[in-house]
Amino acid sequence: MVWTLPGDGPLTDWDAAYDNAAHVPDSAAYGPRWQAEAAAFREALGPRARTELPYGPGARQRFDLFLPETEPRGLFVFVHGGYWRARHRSDWSHLAAGPLAHGWAVAMPGYTLCPSATLPDIRAEIAAAIARAAEEVAGPILLSGHSAGGHLVTRAICTDAALGPVRRVAGVASISGLHDLRPLLRTSMVNDLRLDAETARAESPALLTPVPGIPVLAWVGASELAEFRRQAALIANAWYGLGVDMRLAESPGDHHFSVIEPLADPGSDLVAAILGMAGEG
Numbered sequence: 001m002v003w004t005l006p007g008d009g010p011l012t013d014w015d016a017a018y019d020n021a022a023h024v025p026d027s028a029a030y031g032p033r034w035q036a037e038a039a040a041f042r043e044a045l046g047p048r049a050r051t052e053l054p055y056g057p058g059a060r061q062r063f064d065l066f067l068p069e070t071e072p073r074g075l076f077v078f079v080h081g082g083y084w085r086a087r088h089r090s091d092w093s094h095l096a097a098g099p100l101a102h103g104w105a106v107a108m109p110g111y112t113l114c115p116s117a118t119l120p121d122i123r124a125e126i127a128a129a130i131a132r133a134a135e136e137v138a139g140p141i142l143l144s145g146h147s148a149g150g151h152l153v154t155r156a157i158c159t160d161a162a163l164g165p166v167r168r169v170a171g172v173a174s175i176s177g178l179h180d181l182r183p184l185l186r187t188s189m190v191n192d193l194r195l196d197a198e199t200a201r202a203e204s205p206a207l208l209t210p211v212p213g214i215p216v217l218a219w220v221g222a223s224e225l226a227e228f229r230r231q232a233a234l235i236a237n238a239w240y241g242l243g244v245d246m247r248l249a250e251s252p253g254d255h256h257f258s259v260i261e262p263l264a265d266p267g268s269d270l271v272a273a274i275l276g277m278a279g280e281g
Contacts, residue, residue: 014186017227020147020256030257031091037264038093049093055109055132056125063109063129064089065136066096072105074139074170074278077130078263081147081176084122085114085192094264101266102275104142107133111152115192119181119203123161126152131164140170140278146260147228150177154205154235157214166211171277173217175270176228176256179206179235183227206231206238215245215277219270221254228256249273 011017021027042049048067055061076099080087089110096106109129111122134141145153154174156163163169181200184190201207210216216239220232229250236248251259251270262268 011183011227014183015188017225018184018187018189020225020228023225024255024257027257034091034094038091041094041097042090051090053132053136055129058112058125060110060112061125061129062089063107063133064093065133066093066100066106066108068100068103068105070103072137072139073103073280074105075133075137075141076100076104076106076274077133077141077143077153078106078108079111079126079143079145079149079152080108081145081149082113083189083193084119084148085189092260095260097264098262098266098268098271099142099275102271102280104275105137107137109133115194118194119199123152123155123203127156127161127163130156134165134168139168141165141168142171142173142274142278143169144173144175144263144274145177146175147256148178150174151179151181151203151205153177154179154210154216155203155208157211157216158205158208159211160208166214169211169214170279171215171217171274173219173274173277174232174235175219176221176224176259177218177231177235178228179231179238180204206235209242210239210244212243215247217247217249217273217277219249219251219259219273221256221259222250222252223255224259225256247273 050065089108111125143153218232218236240246262270
């Protein structure tokens with residue numbers, strides 16, 4: 001029997017292995033389009049879009065909360081990516097449309113970016129943001145995040161993370177998430193991330209123990225870089241062995257940027273898979 005990995009051979013260029021912008025030919029077009037769609041979404045939602053809600057004193061310690069027309073069924077949290085050092089929560093508002101149409105309130109937290117913050121700092125900020133948003137909305141909580149955000153939501157349910165409302169968490173979706181940070185030590189972004197070997201191990205969800213009883217979905221595009229597909233399979237295998245109700249899905253044809261767009265579609269498979277962890281059908 002021959003075992004194969006997502007890559008074509010031994011990994012030798014770690015920067016290329018994690019360079020999503022270079023991998024997607026039209027990657028530069030996504031940011032401006034998302035910003036325009038997000039702004040239009042907030043405007044259309046009117047007073048049901050509550051923006052700039054504080055969860056701490058920092059300039060980026062704010063979250064936006066989008067409310068459905070009726071009493072929320074629960075709280076859906078989306079944490080953005082950008083390798084912990086780029087992007088803004090307001091770039092993604094339109095992605096709330098999918099869960100919002102099913103009656104879920106959607107919170108989108110911001111966080112202090114590297115190098116102004118370390119990864120442990122950001123992890124603590126996200127825990128504070130989730131706790132603060134949970135004060136606004138009753139019921140079950142679904143956590144989702146993309147790329148670095150996928151790391152942050154899986155990290156939030158590790159046993160040492162001290163997430164206050166963790167018992168309300170009905171499921172976690174890591175979309176193209178990073179779950180073992182040690183390979184990033186060999187990339188040029190390591191200084192911006194202020195990452196060393198000890199921190200990389202301590203902040204890698206795949207090397208840690210999750211809170212029992214929370215289903216987890218690792219969702220990744222089938223056309224993504226090999227390292228992102230491997231990272232999804234890694235958390236699925238590591239946590240499955242610890243008894244987690246673990247699901248792994250590769251979305252056909254999707255790359256690192258297109259993979260999250262179905263969140264804006266109430267009828268998408270991605271929205272159905274995430275809400276399904278809370279018993280929504």
